Structures are given as C-alpha cells and as structure tokens.
Amino acid sequence: MTDVRITGVGLHPFGRFEGSTGTDMGVVAVRSALAEAGIGARDVQAAFCGTAYGGIAAGHRVLGALAGTGIPIYDVEAGCASGGAALQLAAASIAAGQHRRVLVFGVEKMPKGIIRSSFFAPWQEAAGLTPAPAYFALRAQRLLVEAGLTVDHLAQVVVKNRRHGVDNPDAMFRKAVTADEVLAARMICPPLTLFMLCSPNEGGAAVVLESGEAGRGGVRVAGISLRSHLPGNVLGEDSPLCGIDDAAITPPTTLAADDAYAQAGLGPDDIDVVECQDTDAARELLAWAELGLCAPGGQAKILADGDALIGGALPVNPSGGLLSKGEPLGASALGQVVEIVRQLRGTAGARQVDGARVGLAHVIGRGANACVTVLTQ
Amino acid sequence: MTQRAGQPAEQGPAVDVTGGGPLCHSPRVALRPIDPLALRIDQVGPTLLGGWSATSGLRHFPPSPVCPFTGADDVQPIDLEREGTVWLHTAVNVAPPGYAGRVPYGFGIVELDGTPLLRIVTRLDGEGLAPGVRVHLEGEEVPGPDGEPVVTWVFRT
Numbered sequence: 001m002t003d004v005r006i007t008g009v010g011l012h013p014f015g016r017f018e019g020s021t022g023t024d025m026g027v028v029a030v031r032s033a034l035a036e037a038g039i040g041a042r043d044v045q046a047a048f049c050g051t052a053y054g055g056i057a058a059g060h061r062v063l064g065a066l067a068g069t070g071i072p073i074y075d076v077e078a079g080c081a082s083g084g085a086a087l088q089l090a091a092a093s094i095a096a097g098q099h100r101r102v103l104v105f106g107v108e109k110m111p112k113g114i115i116r117s118s119f120f121a122p123w124q125e126a127a128g129l130t131p132a133p134a135y136f137a138l139r140a141q142r143l144l145v146e147a148g149l150t151v152d153h154l155a156q157v158v159v160k161n162r163r164h165g166v167d168n169p170d171a172m173f174r175k176a177v178t179a180d181e182v183l184a185a186r187m188i189c190p191p192l193t194l195f196m197l198c199s200p201n202e203g204g205a206a207v208v209l210e211s212g213e214a215g216r217g218g219v220r221v222a223g224i225s226l227r228s229h230l231p232g233n234v235l236g237e238d239s240p241l242c243g244i245d246d247a248a249i250t251p252p253t254t255l256a257a258d259d260a261y262a263q264a265g266l267g268p269d270d271i272d273v274v275e276c277q278d279t280d281a282a283r284e285l286l287a288w289a290e291l292g293l294c295a296p297g298g299q300a301k302i303l304a305d306g307d308a309l310i311g312g313a314l315p316v317n318p319s320g321g322l323l324s325k326g327e328p329l330g331a332s333a334l335g336q337v338v339e340i341v342r343q344l345r346g347t348a349g350a351r352q353v354d355g356a357r358v359g360l361a362h363v364i365g366r367g368a369n370a371c372v373t374v375l376t377q
Numbered sequence: 378m379t380q381r382a383g384q385p386a387e388q389g390p391a392v393d394v395t396g397g398g399p400l401c402h403s404p405r406v407a408l409r410p411i412d413p414l415a416l417r418i419d420q421v422g423p424t425l426l427g428g429w430s431a432t433s434g435l436r437h438f439p440p441s442p443v444c445p446f447t448g449a450d451d452v453q454p455i456d457l458e459r460e461g462t463v464w465l466h467t468a469v470n471v472a473p474p475g476y477a478g479r480v481p482y483g484f485g486i487v488e489l490d491g492t493p494l495l496r497i498v499t500r501l502d503g504e505g506l507a508p509g510v511r512v513h514l515e516g517e518e519v520p521g522p523d524g525e526p527v528v529t530w531v532f533r534t
Contacts, residue, residue, distance in 0.1 A: 125476055141467065188470065232446050243496045
C-alpha cells in the first residue's frame with residue numbers, strides 16, 4: 001500500500017467564538033495546515049470536510065473562501081466521527097493512487113445546550129427518550145458495576161484531562177480542577193456531574209495528506225478504520241429502543257481498533273500516546289478497554305498508578321481531551337490527529353510525551369460511528 | 378415465552394389509561410398513543426408493541442420488518458410483557474430538545490419479563506427506583522410532537 005503521510009496540520013482553537021462562522025474557523029485551520037506543508041490551496045487535488053451541523057456544502061464554503069480550484073470537495077457527516085470519516089476517505093484516495101496530495105478538514109459551530117439530533121423520530125423526542133447525557137449516564141452506571149469502579153474514578157479522569165488541558169492554548173477550559181470540585185459540580189444525570197461531561201462547542205482542524213513519494217517525511221498514517229455497530233447493545237451509540245444480551249457483541253470501537261492495528265501491523269502494546277473519546281469521563285474509561293489498552297476492569301489500577309498522565313506509562317488525552325477542549329463534532333477527530341502529529345514530531349511543548357513514536361486517535365459517536373487512527377513517526 | 382407470540386390484540390376504543398393520576402384527563406378524553414406502531418391504548422391499558430422472530434427466537438421493540446438482531450424476516454407482531462425489572466436508571470433534570478413533559482423524570486433500562494433477555498429504553502417513575510426493582514407499564518400524557526396531548530409509556534415501581 002502507498003504510504004500516506006501527514007505533512008501539515010492546523011487548528012482553530014476550540015471554544016465559543018461570537019462573530020466567527022464555521023467557515024471562518026475552517027479557513028484559519030486550513031491556512032495553517034497548508035502553510036506547514038509549504039503549499040497553497042491550489043496545490044491539492046481533492047478536499048474532504050467533516051461536519052455534522054455545518055449544513056450543505058460546508059467544505060465548499062471554506063475552500064471557496066481560499067481558492068476556487070475545481071477540485072472535488074467531499075462533505076462528510078458521521079456524527080462525532082465526521083472528521084475521522086473524512087480522513088479515512090482521504091487516506092484511501094491516496095492509497096488507491098487516485099490522488100497524491102489532499103486536504104482534510106473539519107469545522108463546527110454547535111448550538112448551545114443539549115444537542116438536538118435529526119437522528120431521532122419526533123415522537124421519540126416528545127416521549128423524552130432522547131436525552132443524550134442520560135444515555136452517557138446509563139453507560140457510566142453500567143461501567144461502574146462491571147469494571148468495579150466508583151464515581152471517584154470518574155472524577156480522576158476529569159482531573160487528569162483538565163490538568164493536561166492547562167498547557168493547551170487551543171483548549172476551551174484551561175483551569176485544573178480537583179476531584180472534590182468535580183464531584184460537587186451540578187448533577188446532570190447521576191452519576192455524571194457537569195464537569196464529567198464535555199461541552200459541545202466550536203472550532204476547526206485541518207491536515208494535509210500526501211502520498212509517500214510526495215510527502216517529505218511527515219507522520220505516517222499507518223492504519224485508519226471507520227466502523228459502525230453490530231446490533232444488540234441497548235446502550236450502543238446506534239441508540240436503539242431495545243437490546244438483548246450483548247456480552248458477546250463486539251463494540252464498534254473494538255471493530256475499528258482491531259482493523260487499524262492490523263493495517264499498521266501493530267498492537268495496543270506498541271502505542272505510546274492516545275487521544276480518545278471522552279464525551280464523558282466514563283466514555284474514556286470504556287474506550288481504554290475497547291481499544292485493548294487495558295483488560296476490562298483494569299482501569300482502576302491505571303488510574304491509581306497514574307499511567308494515563310503525561311509522564312506515565314501510556315498517556316491518554318495529553319491535549320486535555322474533549323473534557324478540556326470541548327467537542328466541535330466535525331473538528332474533534334481531526335483535532336485529536338493534530339495533537340498526535342505534534343506529539344510524534346516532538347513539538348507538543350509542555351504537553352510533550354517523551355519518546356512518543358506511535359500514537360492512536362479514537363472517536364465514537366452516534367450512528368454508531370467509531371474511527372481509530374494509528375499514526376507513526 | 379408466555380402469551381406473547383402471535384397475539385396481536387384486537388384494537389379497542391381509546392380510553393383513559395393514566396391510572397387516575399395527576400396527569401389523567403378529567404373528564405375522560407380519548408388520547409392517541411405517541412406512536413401507533415410502538416404503543417397501543419385500549420381497555421387493558423397501554424401495551425408496548427413488539428416483534429418476534431421464530432428463526433432468531435428473539436423479541437424486539439418497536440416492531441421492525443426484520444429481526445433487528447439477526448435480519449431474520451419471519452417477524453410476527455406480539456404484545457410485550459407489561460412487567461419487568463430495572464437494570465439501570467438515572468434522572469433527567471433538564472428537558473431534552475423536543476420534549477415538553479414534566480421534569481425531572483426517571484430514565485433507564487428495564488429488562489422485560491420473559492426469555493430470552495429483552496431490554497427496553499424507558500422513562501421510569503415511582504419510589505425506590507434501583508437496579509433489581511420490579512416495575513410495571515403505565516401510560517402518561519405528554520405533549521406530542523405537534524403540541525397536542527398524546528399518551529406515552531412509563532415503567533413505575
């Protein structure tokens with residue numbers, strides 16, 4: 001397979017930006033990625049834009065603000081994994097020999113409050129069956145029972161990620177919090193308090209992908225996989241109204257991870273740094289097991305040993321995660337990739353994970369859509 | 378596997394099924410189910426409508442043209458059990474978009490009686506909600522998608 005390399009990355013910070021449109025934020029991220037790659041908007045052969053709330057032809061609006069080039073522009077929606085899906089399609093277009101250099105970006109300007117989703121039928125909304133935080137809470141309740149965890153462990157995840165976020169100038173929340181503060185915050189849906197849930201927000205992220213011949217060095221996309229769900233889990237991100245015994249049903253994150261590991265010829269033990277979906281604190285702990293980074297029930301020891309902190313054995317979410325950055329759906333997956341690229345280049349500054357050579361980015365969300373990307377130096 | 382398979386109950390006249398609670402209409406007014414494919418309202422009360430496939434041996438909710446778990450296409454309509462056990466529960470304190478009923482409200486997963494296992498997403502109500510607690514199906518009036526009152530379901534202790 002042709003080597004696919006990332007030769008430029010760019011971000012618009014994640015947060016709330018009155019007066020800026022999603023297009024504005026996309027332009028900032030794209031310009032930055034193109035500049036890093038040393039090229040202009042006319043030097044790519046295709047563009048892939050991830051967005052969930054950006055509306056029709058969001059990618060065209062961003063590129064149209066830079067250059068009308070006549071190239072194909074693909075607008076990709078895959079919920080929380082929109083940017084990952086765009087990256088997967090873009091990498092495949094290079095691996096297939098269709099293009100030698102493409103642009104991938106994600107933009108989002110989310111409404112405030114609980115996210116409304118056209119995923120559900122109007123009657124399901126009217127019946128009160130679509131409260132996203134309550135689904136996260138039920139998943140958390142189950143994890144606490146099955147993995148032998150407590151709310152203190154959930155708080156420790158938030159403390160970890162917010163500590164990491166202090167050093168991320170692109171994060172929305174840059175103030176460290178204590179476990180007591182996390183537990184005392186407003187209860188949203190038990191056991192999840194306000195601080196245990198990420199904030200939907202706004203932002204942009206972009207990467208330039210090139211084929212191995214064209215790419216001058218760069219970080220290699222060693223494996224990338226987008227997967228949906230197998231049926232049966234009532235708490236799955238496909239949000240069914242019913243489910244069966246799901247003990248033997250492989251979750252979408254594991255499907256994507258196994259595929260990405262196989263493409264890369266690597267396994268969980270080879271990973272040096274991880275950015276994973278922390279929509280809520282429990283979602284991160286679930287991801288550790290689903291990605292094979294720990295055995296089911298192994299989360300408590302990792303937290304106790306500080307392994308997931310920068311400086312630990314396997315730092316997770318050194319960017320501060322979505323709990324610090326917020327989650328602009330279309331941009332969040334590429335934001336993770338930008339962080340991993342910087343970690344592998346050794347340019348992550350105060351957040352640098354020493355000796356990081358292999359990194360993994362993971363998103364999971366409604367659909368279900370899970371995307372796992374394995375990046376190597 | 379009790380009375381459910383192959384028992385599409387006859388459609389009776391719509392009646393009040395809100396159990397005479399605070400949300401019941403007085404005088405009694407016939408209310409529509411929030412979704413006629415998922416819920417039936419008649420003299421017996423509310424009934425959750427399901428599907429059952431002999432090939433997969435699995436129940437599901439609401440009825441689907443094929444078994445959502447196996448793809449088997451021999452689905453027949455069934456009435457689902459009205460009683461079950463709480464598996465997981467939480468509370469919703471802020472009305473989600475598109476919902477105009479009461480808040481806060483209980484929310485969770487109920488394991489319906491019968492085998493094999495069938496878990497249902499549901500609102501929950503009543504004292505002492507906890508995993509393992511027995512609950513039963515009731516109707517509850519809420520504003521429908523068009524603002525007109527309809528009956529949805531809740532499992533109550």
